Amino acid sequence: MQSLIRRARTPKVDPAPSRWAWRLQRLMLTPGFRFGLRFGVPFAVVFAASSLYLSDDVRRQSILDTVAEARRAIEERPEFMVQVMAIDGASTETAEDIREILPIDFPASSFDLDLEHIRLTVGGLDPVKDVTVRIRPGGILHIDVTPRVPVVVWRQADGLTLIDETGAHVASLAARDLRPDLPLVAGPGADKAVPEALALIDAASPLGSRLRGVVRVGLRRWDLVLDRDQRVLLPEFGAVRALERVIALENAQDVLTRDVARVDMRLAQRPTVKMNEFATQEWWRIRQIELDGQ
DSSP states (O other): OHHHHHHHHHOOOOOOHHHHHHHHHHHHHHHHHHHHIIIHHHHHHHHHHHHHTTSSSHHHHHHHHHHHHHHHHHHHHHHEEEEEEEEEEHHHHHHHHHHHOOOSSSEEEEEOOHHHHHHHHHHTTEEEEEEEEEEEEEEEEEEEEEEEEEEEEEETTEEEEEETTTTOOOESSSSSSOOSSOOEEEEEEEGHHHHHHHHHHHHTTTGGGGGEEEEEEETEEEEEEOOOOOOOOOOSSHHHHHHHHHHHHHHHTTTSSEEEEEOOOSSEEEEEEEOHHHHHHHHHHHHHOHHHHH
């Protein structure tokens, strides 16, 4: 009987978890918390240990020296070394200028060469229109140059300059007779209108060796200069057509063969011919004789 009473007084154990155990179980069901336990805690431990180890300057410098030595050993392997420079497409003078502005001590590691900087440096030379830079097998730094081709000689107050079809400076010229194959242009702003100058020179080809060149006037129009100090003043617009009219007059009436100082075509409706002073005096003398004879 006593055992039954003792048994009745013994409290039953509640199978439900405690509040904190329940919260922990709920927390373990959260994906973010499980990810933090799996990766975040190990990372934090490793980070803390690494920070503590690297806080010593001697250890940190030792690691940096080891990494630098390993990198240097890789970069200076024979297969990564550049031995020579090869330049294609450039003249002898341009090639010498390129070697002068690129003071590279060979052999050099390909990791130490900034190919883009080399390309921009070489492309900044006046005679260079375009350039490609690459490292060829065998340790060769290959520079392929596309040179500018001069098409006219530009006369300025400070000397002669060779320019290409875009008006870009190619090289200085010591004397005109060094490039007699190229036409001559002059005047401020002539380099900005090279295509128009070439069109005028081509249209003036029937005049042959009489053509001396074209002069830019007022940054807007051209004068055609011939021998005997003759000039053809061309308009701002339609200059080629006006020049063709002058050549047609020359073929029909020998206008430019006569003692004419200039032919003014700036007004298309009223072309004007100016004679030389001697020719003008002779004309007035003949005119006076005709008037006296009447």
